[in-house]
Amino acid sequence: MTTRNALELKDVKKNFGRAEIIRGVDLDIHEHERHVIIGPNGAGKSTLFNLISGRLKVSKGSIKLFGANIHNLPAHRVNRLGLSRSFQVTNLFQNMTVIQNLRCSLLWSEGHKYSFWKSVLKQSPVTERSHELMEQLNLIKHAETPASLLTYAEQRALEIGCTIASGAQVILLDEPTAGMNRTEANDVIQLIQRMTGENTLIVVEHDLNVVFELADRISVLVYGEIIATGTPEDIRNNAKVQEAYLGTEVH
Amino acid sequence: MANNTQAGSPSLLKFWPWVVIPIVALILPQIFSSGHSINLLSHMGVAIIFALSYNMLLGNTGLLSFGHAVYYGLGAYVAMHVLRSINDAGGEGLPIELLPLVGASAGLGFGIIFGSVSTRKAGVIFAMITLGLGALVHSSSLMFADFFGGEAGLFGNRTQINSLFGIDYASSVSVYYLVVVWTLIAAILIYLLRKTPLGWMANAVRDNPERAQFVGYNPTMVRFIQFALSATFAGLAGGLFVITDEIVNDEVVGQLQSGAVLLGTYIGGIGYFIGPIVGASLVTILESSLSTYTEAWVLYFGLLFISIVMFAPMGLVGVVHQQYLAWKAGGWRGNGYIRIYLLAAALIGIFGLICVIELSYHYFRSWDPSAPFVLMGVTVDATSFLPWLASFCIAIIGFGLMIFHAKPILARLTDAKSDGGNA
Numbered sequence: 001m002t003t004r005n006a007l008e009l010k011d012v013k014k015n016f017g018r019a020e021i022i023r024g025v026d027l028d029i030h031e032h033e034r035h036v037i038i039g040p041n042g043a044g045k046s047t048l049f050n051l052i053s054g055r056l057k058v059s060k061g062s063i064k065l066f067g068a069n070i071h072n073l074p075a076h077r078v079n080r081l082g083l084s085r086s087f088q089v090t091n092l093f094q095n096m097t098v099i100q101n102l103r104c105s106l107l108w109s110e111g112h113k114y115s116f117w118k119s120v121l122k123q124s125p126v127t128e129r130s131h132e133l134m135e136q137l138n139l140i141k142h143a144e145t146p147a148s149l150l151t152y153a154e155q156r157a158l159e160i161g162c163t164i165a166s167g168a169q170v171i172l173l174d175e176p177t178a179g180m181n182r183t184e185a186n187d188v189i190q191l192i193q194r195m196t197g198e199n200t201l202i203v204v205e206h207d208l209n210v211v212f213e214l215a216d217r218i219s220v221l222v223y224g225e226i227i228a229t230g231t232p233e234d235i236r237n238n239a240k241v242q243e244a245y246l247g248t249e250v251h
Numbered sequence: 252m253a254n255n256t257q258a259g260s261p262s263l264l265k266f267w268p269w270v271v272i273p274i275v276a277l278i279l280p281q282i283f284s285s286g287h288s289i290n291l292l293s294h295m296g297v298a299i300i301f302a303l304s305y306n307m308l309l310g311n312t313g314l315l316s317f318g319h320a321v322y323y324g325l326g327a328y329v330a331m332h333v334l335r336s337i338n339d340a341g342g343e344g345l346p347i348e349l350l351p352l353v354g355a356s357a358g359l360g361f362g363i364i365f366g367s368v369s370t371r372k373a374g375v376i377f378a379m380i381t382l383g384l385g386a387l388v389h390s391s392s393l394m395f396a397d398f399f400g401g402e403a404g405l406f407g408n409r410t411q412i413n414s415l416f417g418i419d420y421a422s423s424v425s426v427y428y429l430v431v432v433w434t435l436i437a438a439i440l441i442y443l444l445r446k447t448p449l450g451w452m453a454n455a456v457r458d459n460p461e462r463a464q465f466v467g468y469n470p471t472m473v474r475f476i477q478f479a480l481s482a483t484f485a486g487l488a489g490g491l492f493v494i495t496d497e498i499v500n501d502e503v504v505g506q507l508q509s510g511a512v513l514l515g516t517y518i519g520g521i522g523y524f525i526g527p528i529v530g531a532s533l534v535t536i537l538e539s540s541l542s543t544y545t546e547a548w549v550l551y552f553g554l555l556f557i558s559i560v561m562f563a564p565m566g567l568v569g570v571v572h573q574q575y576l577a578w579k580a581g582g583w584r585g586n587g588y589i590r591i592y593l594l595a596a597a598l599i600g601i602f603g604l605i606c607v608i609e610l611s612y613h614y615f616r617s618w619d620p621s622a623p624f625v626l627m628g629v630t631v632d633a634t635s636f637l638p639w640l641a642s643f644c645i646a647i648i649g650f651g652l653m654i655f656h657a658k659p660i661l662a663r664l665t666d667a668k669s670d671g672g673n674a
Contacts, residue, residue, distance in 0.1 A: 055461075075465060076467055076468055079464065085465055093459050093462060095454075105466040107467075115447060116447045117447065118448070119443075120447060
């Protein structure tokens with residue numbers, strides 16, 4: 001079985017004024033794979049995510065999602081083509097409850113668009129799906145809790161849930177375990193593995209334990225360039241990577 | 252900010268305002284039966300629709316508009332032209348009951364035109380564009396006298412037009428009942444709109460436009476549709492105004508009108524559905540009655556607005572709601588007297604402040620300051636020392652007691668209580 005590519009990046013460049021942050025990235029991400037991007041601080045990982053998800057415009061090059069060009073499309077159009085993302089800083093509808101957050105995330109993918117002639121609460125597929133998601137996220141007892149009152153780990157879980165709820169096949173997670181202790185991070189990793197079964201997953205991550213547990217393949221981004229892509233084993237043994245990145249942190 | 256996306260199960264009890272308020276509205280003209288009060292009540296209805304439509308932008312979508320009167324006023328002008336052409340045709344054509352729909356379609360049309368320009372960005376940019384559009388339309392209302400009737404405005408006659416039900420609208424009571432019906436229809440529609448996917452996403456876009464994009468929604472489109480719908484209801488209010496007043500002039504599209512709806516909505520409370528209803532009613536009453544008592548009514552109006560913005564950003568309804576929640580949670584137990592004391596001290600302080608303001612107005616504005624004038628039922632001489640001293644003393648004692656005595660006591664009592672709860 002040949003796997004098709006979910007995402008194809010060709011010579012993607014991004015500069016802010018004269019500062020070149022992304023300096024020609026070529027990257028293929030296969031469908032259904034779990035791909036982790038690592039790299040030192042300031043390597044441009046978050047910028048790369050912002051380029052893929054349509055939050056920033058690319059300066060040069062192309063990004064294809066299932067063969068369709070998505071670079072320089074606005075973020076909501078990229079989302080409708082099947083890509084969603086979470087953020088490094090928790091990014092929810094803070095004033096809404098857990099179930100309201102999930103309902104909002106489901107509305108577009110359930111085809112309700114901008115309709116103003118039907119009641120949200122009467123759409124039973126939306127209600128059922130949000131209950132399903134809450135159960136998977138272990139948030140059912142917090143259904144009516146405002147998102148801003150959840151613990152940090154719960155907020156991250158809800159954000160992952162919202163990201164998945166939008167019906168995307170390709171999911172970008174920006175440091176899902178940032179600021180968590182070991183147990184919390186493990187819970188989140190299990191949650192991600194449970195929730196994203198068939199989806200293509202691209203994760204930016206600092207925590208190397210997480211990286212090697214989660215990844216099918218790893219790409220290493222250093223100063224705006226990908227210096228290596230391969231299986232965890234390849235990356236572990238890659239001399240260039242050890243020199244540039246791992247060598248300083250892994251014994 | 253309160254959400255309109257509550258998921259709680261609807262119970263019959265929650266619908267009581269929808270039953271009680273219309274009944275009160277129908278009884279009111281029996282109690283206040285003078286022509287002046289009936290007109291005032293009709294104006295309140297129009298103002299309520301206008302303010303509810305404004306809150307679709309400010310409260311629900313987070314869009315601060317300084318030019319909402321444009322849609323109200325243009326709706327009124329178009330409805331007026333239709334009324335005049337019906338008058339000219341001897342009353343044949345559209346029945347009067349449906350005239351507000353003409354205003355609504357005009358509001359929708361102009362909402363689509365101007366909304367497509369202004370809703371691309373939220374925040375300051377949106378506010379500035381609405382301000383500019385407001386000024387543009389207001390100045391054109393004086394430039395194009397053919398359409399806008401110049402400074403004199405346009406007149407129509409609500410009696411020379413057919414009625415669907417054969418009602419004679421010469422009497423202001425029947426006009427009032429028409430206003431009540433339309434206000435109810437508009438309020439129900441605006442309320443239901445908040446429950447729809449668009450209403451939910453308007454909240455979502457207000458709170459976090461970026462997240463909204465990553466669940467597939469275009470924030471600009473959400474704002475635009477919400478804006479156009481809001482302009483529709485503003486136009487409806489304008490069309491209704493044509494029936495109540497039978498005259499429109501440049502004031503209806505003016506900046507003062509835009510400011511008044513912002514003030515009323517905010518004073519009532521933008522986070523609550525009934526906030527604009529309370530605010531618009533209050534502002535309409537104050538505008539018409541306060542101005543007969545005092546010259547300084549605009550000042551009081553401004554002071555009320557400033558104190559709401561500074562001390563009670565949730566508006567009057569928000570204050571009442573918070574107190575109600577505190578009372579329900581038992582937060583009043585053992586300190587109810589202190590709360591009443593606090594309120595009384597504040598009222599005394601406000602009373603003193605009003606005396607000072609009235610004295611100053613008389614002293615600086617009257618061509619003969621020493622002429623005797625009546626202050627709170629007492630005839631005083633503004634050039635003598637005593638009334639000033641008394642007024643200042645009352646103000647200082649009132650506010651002093653409130654800030655330095657009642658407030659610390661209340662704070663201590665409630666702190667003790669919440670500490671006990673935490674322990």
